Amino acid sequence: MVKIIREKCINCNICKEKCPFGAIENKDNRLEINENCKECMICLKNCPQKAIIQEKIDKIDKKLEDFKGVYIFGELEEDKLHNATYELLTKGGELAEKLEENLGLIIIGNVCDEEKNKLMEYGIDDIYLFNINDKNYDCKTYSNCLKNFVEKNKPNILLFSATSMGRELAPYLASQCETGITADCTKLDIDESNKLLKQTRPTFGGKMLATITMPNHRPQICTVRPGVFEEVRLTEKKAAKYIKENVVFNKNENKEILKKINKVKRDSELENAEIIVAGGMGLGKKEGFDLIKKLANSLNGKIATTRACVEEGWIDSKYQIGQTGINVSPKIYIACGISGAIQHVAGVKNANYIIAINKDKNAPIFEIADYGIIGDLYEVIPRIIEKIGGKE
Ligand SMILES: Cc1cc2nc3c(=O)[nH]c(=O)nc-3n(C[C@H](O)[C@H](O)[C@H](O)COP(=O)(O)OP(=O)(O)OC[C@H]3O[C@@H](n4cnc5c(N)ncnc54)[C@H](O)[C@@H]3O)c2cc1C
Structure with missing residues (x-):
């Protein structure tokens, strides 16, 4: 992360002029680095005051064997979960059983009682509810939330639906956690020999299928196209343990929601x-x-x-x-x-x-x-x- 040391900065604006990404702004005579920053370090090299530094972000401590559990990111539409989340819960349940690990669900926001009832039919062990101060979806805020979750709970597998939200959020999180991601999977399984997640997805324009594993990084993150897996409810109900997380993240000041356009209603x-x-x-x-x-x-x-x-x-x-x-x-x-x-x-x-x-x-x-x-x-x-x- 690139940072300006206030005490040293003389507001000469050289860094702002040199930055090729427009990532430095002058707000009320105060230079600030915005989200466009690619950490190219051109500003750092050109600052005459040596007032710009690169701070190392603490990396997640990664002992692979510490990562346990199959977790699904629960995508909310108002206070209901997207159908694709239930498909992932079904598949996630199968994977968790093969690994003999827990099945968990992470929700940013809250779900209605009707939904909580339905969730009892998927064999979930733990449901993490993140109560954040700004409910509007924002990739950076959500990803910070999930990174927090990864650091604390060390999930082995994290599954996202390949919806617009999942397609943006999952790779962002993967990069924050310095792990890999397989996008648009159409098949998931566990390799019996090494217990790795086998992530299959079409390649070469759909002419071939590639199966990818992630032996050296955790969590194993992937997105799955909605409709790929069947949603199956279990006959036996199971009450999951609800874990409430109160995370206060500052609103993303660089983004303002001007208008919300509702999805086209199907006739x-x-x-x-x-x-x-x-x-x-x-x-x-x-x-x-x-x-x-x-x-x-x-x-x-x-x-x-x-x-x-x-x-x-x-x-x-x-x-x-x-x-x-x-x-x-x-x-x-x-x-x-x-x-x-x-x-x-x-x-x-x-x-x-x-x-x-x-x-x-x-x-x-x-x-x-x-x-x-x-x-x-x-x-x-x-x-x-x-x-x-x-x-x-
Ligand atoms: C990301 C993206 C997603 C999009 N998704 C959709 C989508 O889901 N659905 C969709 O429809 N569009 C979509 N569009 C818009 C699409 O590109 C076109 O702009 C739109 O379909 C054009 O609508 P149109 O044919 O009514 O108008 P125009 O393209 O303006 O065509 C009007 C036609 O009417 C003819 N015409 C004019 N007067 C008469 C007349 N008196 N009698 C007979 N013919 C006449 C003209 O010759 C012309 O061919 C999308 C665009 C983008 C960028």
Whole structure:
């Protein structure tokens, strides 16, 4: 860790100018090192006052045999655990049994009583609850919390779900603990000969599977894709021991949460619809969806949209199809005034037939469409409705 010695610093700003990462800021005539610091030591070499030093962080004392237990990071959504956490608890239970070690769960925050009840069906020995002062997820704060846990409890194995949170947090923690990580595992097992965790993941673009072990470092950390392992509840309930940890970490001053955007709500009716009529920016205005609804009603179908229309505020996000929306597999998908961006068509790959209405004959949507109508949707759609006998 790079540190400025206040007593020696004369605020000359040379370090700030030399830093290639913009990691030194002058706040109220006081130079401070921010999170961009890569410890390249350019500042240290250029400081005329020798006012910058590198402090060695205490390393975790690593006697490998002291590391015991299989621990799962419990990812919270409000006060409920993510489904993937339960999948990991099931797999973690199997691994712990083979190793004859404890199964533990680490939660940063708190879970509701309903969830605590459910947790009794996974054979967990210990549940660590970290009560932190700022509940908003912040990688650095969470990782500090977990590093604290690793130092105190020395877990042998630490499993994370490969969700957005897990993908950020697990490698950050692994680097803080100076251990390795295997990302996106699809299979986990224990090597009977040496009791190491066998971490299998696809490699070479999914053409091969690699099995990785970590003989010299602890904890053995990996992330697992959600949905890879089955969630199985045990018939016998077991009450875990709850251990409360009160950790006060300072809020990350370099980060401010401006807005929280809720995850796209899934519309199960849309997911299962046989006919979908989707309207895009080609509608030109919010009211254009009246025409889309009319066509959808005439075909007993459902309406959908693109992200661009959601961002315009024309329609609710639950209707958004695509990479960051819903994946659908209807018999017929009618794309009206939709360009066919890759992120959108990712959600309609499983449609049996795609019909596109677009006034630009070069629109990419025509490349994936089974039938294409080149024309103004405000002329084409009323004629289709008229032909099939429109319904309001
Ligand atoms: C990380 C990321 C994730 C994303 N995820 C998604 C996602 O999940 N879903 C998604 O949809 N998008 C997503 N996007 C956005 C995506 O890239 C496109 O911007 C978006 O899909 C475009 O929407 P659109 O086709 O409605 O608009 P445009 O691209 O503006 O297309 C409008 C089309 O309408 C046609 N048109 C105009 N007027 C008429 C008319 N009168 N009659 C007929 N045709 C007409 C035009 O020729 C044009 O082809 C994502 C983008 C990023 C960066």
